[in-house]
Amino acid sequence: MEKESLKPASNVNVSLRQKGKIVALTLSIENGSFQFKNMKRDTYELVMNYIGMAQRVQTIILNNDKYIGTIFLNKEQKVLKEITIENTQTRVTQNGDTTSINAGSFKVNTDATTEDLLKKMPGITIENGVIKAQGEEVRKVLLDGKEFFGEDAQMALKNLPAEIVEKVQIFNRLSDQGQFTGFNDGNTDKTINIVTKPGRNNGTFGKIYAGYGTVDRYQSGFNLNMFNGNRRVTILGISNNINQQNFSNQDLFGGTATAPRIAGMPGGMGRGGTGGGGNSGGGSDISNFLVGQQAGISQTNSFGLNYADKWGLKTQLSGSYFFNNSNTTTGKSLQRHYLINPEINQLYNETSNYISNNYNNRFNLRIEHTFDSFNIILFTPKISFQNNETTGSTKGLNNVLNKLINSSETNKDANNIGVSFNSNLLYRHKYLKTGRTISFNAGNDFNQKTNRTDQNSQNSTTDSTGLIVQNNFKQRAVTNTNGYTYLASITYTEPITKSSQLLISYSPSYTKNQANKVTKIYDSTSNEYDSLNIQLSNKLDNIIIVQKGNLGYNLNVANHSFSAGLSPQFVALNSDQIFPQRLVFNKKFFNILPNFVYAYKFNTSKTIRVVYRTNTNTPAINQLQNVIDNSNPFLLSSGNADLKQEFSHTALIRYGINNIKTARSFFVFAMWGLTNNAISNATYMANKDTMLQNGVILQRGSQLSKPVNINGNVFMRTFITYGLPVKKLRSNLNLNLGANYSSTPGLINYRTNFVNTLNLTGGFVLGSNISQQIDFTVSHNANINLVRNTLQAQQTNNYFINTSVLKATLVPFKVLVISTDLSYTNYLGLGSAFNQNFLLWNASIAYKFFKSKAAEFRFSVFDILKQNNSISRTVTETYIEDSKSNILQRYFMLTFTYNLRKFVSSASDLQKHIEKPFTP
Numbered sequence: 001m002e003k004e005s006l007k008p009a010s011n012v013n014v015s016l017r018q019k020g021k022i023v024a025l026t027l028s029i030e031n032g033s034f035q036f037k038n039m040k041r042d043t044y045e046l047v048m049n050y051i052g053m054a055q056r057v058q059t060i061i062l063n064n065d066k067y068i069g070t071i072f073l074n075k076e077q078k079v080l081k082e083i084t085i086e087n088t089q090t091r092v093t094q095n096g097d098t099t100s101i102n103a104g105s106f107k108v109n110t111d112a113t114t115e116d117l118l119k120k121m122p123g124i125t126i127e128n129g130v131i132k133a134q135g136e137e138v139r140k141v142l143l144d145g146k147e148f149f150g151e152d153a154q155m156a157l158k159n160l161p162a163e164i165v166e167k168v169q170i171f172n173r174l175s176d177q178g179q180f181t182g183f184n185d186g187n188t189d190k191t192i193n194i195v196t197k198p199g200r201n202n203g204t205f206g207k208i209y210a211g212y213g214t215v216d217r218y219q220s221g222f223n224l225n226m227f228n229g230n231r232r233v234t235i236l237g238i239s240n241n242i243n244q245q246n247f248s249n250q251d252l253f254g255g256t257a258t259a260p261r262i263a264g265m266p267g268g269m270g271r272g273g274t275g276g277g278g279n280s281g282g283g284s285d286i287s288n289f290l291v292g293q294q295a296g297i298s299q300t301n302s303f304g305l306n307y308a309d310k311w312g313l314k315t316q317l318s319g320s321y322f323f324n325n326s327n328t329t330t331g332k333s334l335q336r337h338y339l340i341n342p343e344i345n346q347l348y349n350e351t352s353n354y355i356s357n358n359y360n361n362r363f364n365l366r367i368e369h370t371f372d373s374f375n376i377i378l379f380t381p382k383i384s385f386q387n388n389e390t391t392g393s394t395k396g397l398n399n400v401l402n403k404l405i406n407s408s409e410t411n412k413d414a415n416n417i418g419v420s421f422n423s424n425l426l427y428r429h430k431y432l433k434t435g436r437t438i439s440f441n442a443g444n445d446f447n448q449k450t451n452r453t454d455q456n457s458q459n460s461t462t463d464s465t466g467l468i469v470q471n472n473f474k475q476r477a478v479t480n481t482n483g484y485t486y487l488a489s490i491t492y493t494e495p496i497t498k499s500s501q502l503l504i505s506y507s508p509s510y511t512k513n514q515a516n517k518v519t520k521i522y523d524s525t526s527n528e529y530d531s532l533n534i535q536l537s538n539k540l541d542n543i544i545i546v547q548k549g550n551l552g553y554n555l556n557v558a559n560h561s562f563s564a565g566l567s568p569q570f571v572a573l574n575s576d577q578i579f580p581q582r583l584v585f586n587k588k589f590f591n592i593l594p595n596f597v598y599a600y601k602f603n604t605s606k607t608i609r610v611v612y613r614t615n616t617n618t619p620a621i622n623q624l625q626n627v628i629d630n631s632n633p634f635l636l637s638s639g640n641a642d643l644k645q646e647f648s649h650t651a652l653i654r655y656g657i658n659n660i661k662t663a664r665s666f667f668v669f670a671m672w673g674l675t676n677n678a679i680s681n682a683t684y685m686a687n688k689d690t691m692l693q694n695g696v697i698l699q700r701g702s703q704l705s706k707p708v709n710i711n712g713n714v715f716m717r718t719f720i721t722y723g724l725p726v727k728k729l730r731s732n733l734n735l736n737l738g739a740n741y742s743s744t745p746g747l748i749n750y751r752t753n754f755v756n757t758l759n760l761t762g763g764f765v766l767g768s769n770i771s772q773q774i775d776f777t778v779s780h781n782a783n784i785n786l787v788r789n790t791l792q793a794q795q796t797n798n799y800f801i802n803t804s805v806l807k808a809t810l811v812p813f814k815v816l817v818i819s820t821d822l823s824y825t826n827y828l829g830l831g832s833a834f835n836q837n838f839l840l841w842n843a844s845i846a847y848k849f850f851k852s853k854a855a856e857f858r859f860s861v862f863d864i865l866k867q868n869n870s871i872s873r874t875v876t877e878t879y880i881e882d883s884k885s886n887i888l889q890r891y892f893m894l895t896f897t898y899n900l901r902k903f904v905s906s907a908s909d910l911q912k913h914i915e916k917p918f919t920p
Helices: 114-118 153-159 176-181 907-913
Strands: 013-018 021-027 043-049 056-061 092-095 098-102 124-127 130-133 140-143 165-173 189-196 202-213 218-228 231-240 297-311 315-338 346-372 375-379 382-400 403-430 437-462 468-497 500-523 528-532 538-557 560-579 583-603 606-617 635-637 646-659 664-676 678-685 703-710 713-726 731-748 751-768 774-789 799-813 816-828 837-849 855-862 871-875 879-885 891-903
Touching (some): 114 124, 114 153, 140 153, 176 437, 176 468, 218 891, 703 731, 774 871
Parallel strands (some): 140 189
Antiparallel strands (some): 013 043, 043 056, 098 165, 124 130, 165 189, 202 891, 218 231, 231 297, 315 346, 315 879, 346 375, 346 382, 375 403, 382 403, 403 437, 437 468, 468 500, 500 528, 538 560, 664 713, 713 731, 774 799, 799 816, 816 837, 837 855, 855 891, 871 879
């Protein structure tokens, strides 16, 4: 404890020594306490080192008394000249499944955000808006163990200043039910918990800023954090037209199946590359898409509110509301090479221009009430409303053997509205007998989506005789999709021995979805869309009934922990097509789903965890609805009512070593997956005009794709990271290696094609640890992609992406801040129009003034060399696509910022900080 302030001293290096040698080393936690385990009874020298405090040395005798009392640290009174005392600060510690990273070991400038801090830490990467820790995507960020803006990880990291962070905890979070029972079925969420410094949970802090620049670029915003012990209130807002947006994938139009499908972008399992300047170049993987990390230029207005508090002694509440409006202009060109066979060599070229206006509202709440030490209830509702309006045009050209066979020009006007609500109520009861529990869970999920698309297409086709045939149409398609789910579960655990438990659970659910698509042709006489197109209309009702049980076993002995489960699952899938003709499809699936988790703790710094799990995936209603989508006249798609369940196996290993003495850390993550009956794409490409079963004409050179079940979808992933301090450079070095392999099956003209992709990555991040006045990060990442497909085994489609980044901030004087960042990107192996090298260079200079230098004027330049670009490659089982999009380029801006920092320090704070720390 600090003697002068009477505050707990955390992150103190505490060592036990005998005969001058260190025999044990640890770090004090938030409340100032520390502990040593498995030490023999003897006499030791206890040594404590803490920045700004005099070294404390005392002799202790370890006996039956586990408590040595309160130790006070005095401020250092004398500064020694010409003597430098260096001590390697503890960077990373391991406690079971939780990795704790000391923020004090990674110095950043005074204006840095928590995101800037995390980028310097070992095993953490942030790229294209996706946060990964130890090779896995981070699903949730907590603040002192409490939810912060729901599941929006970016929101938390971008709006919290780095100066309030004491440490960062990384762990795999169990479900609320799993946390209560202690059973781990392997289905966890990678989570980051931000632990604030003592004294930083009482006060008000934030900032307000506004700036204007050339070409009418502007930005403004604020964030205000009001913390008072358990009560945390955060309010934030932004408005700009420089692509600074902060949304999660929740804010995409809910239910991508009914979102407007832009021509040339049908469904599939694409893996896209990354574009220049930190912007995603596209691809069809919606799960990795963050608005604001896309190509195009966006104007954004948003507002957010987060609240967390403890009401009385028994009720904890947290909730957030977020509103966003974005208007995005996107221009894109792409070239797609189809994997039919080398003789045909079909290429598709497309240019598109779209304007999209998007509105999002979402609200989530979490209420936990503890009746007594035996009974707890938890309620978690979520509501979202989304509205999207898109208008624009697409031009497409189809070439076979370098000859144009058809072309199309399509204008679209689409509107999408989506509403969703889901809630979960969990009641948990503990019996007097340790390990005996029972819990009841009930939940619901409601969603409703409407998509209206007006489309005007002018199509030209060259027939086999060389004659050009025109085929124009003007139509309106309205799709209404709604559904609801009711689910429940009951779980009982019973102790078998002091170290083992048995679990029994039963979980039924009932889901009903309805999809109704009505397509009408425009009548020029009546000036209305009043002629029903039966071929492009369909109505489908779908009911899914699930009966699932689970028998689990949990064992904890010494440093070993083991959980295993066996779940019989019965699924009844009943589909009823009502229009255009009545068809009934009934399917039943029965599976046994095993899972197990084994963890071993070698010592306090080395752990290993092995996970195996299985799961099924039932086809969605849009995949089952057998109706043609002609939003691109030459790239038709439909559903497939004959689809079956997917069955997936997943195995993974996590192995970590954190050496406190050398401040080095090593982590390995490996994952393997196999999906049988994988829902993939079957694509038929017509070499002549072909009539489909429902009467739709598939024109020569066009294609029809639909989902089918195919075995053999395999993926493998590995990620290795090694972090160490570099004393001579007063910096931290993180080395990363990765390998990803996927084998994705598909059907092309009834022939099976496997696209085998091997992705090799390697890189480093060198981050300074000098001072707040000198802050730099140097990084490089090499990305090698080796692509083969079985239908064109002799053809290679390898491509390479190299990215080097330098980011630096210098504070030569207290009032002056100079910042710059450079990102050099090199593409090789793409199409001739896409192999580019470019350097994105940004720079700024700021003048600080007012008390505590709280205000500043900053002059900044974005893309000094005007080279910013957005390029990507997407690989699917049917084609390889290169694309390029419009992107924000050079502008100058002058910005005023005022930072608010007002923290309260009182005697009562001491008791608040000596509470039990959050342990996931």
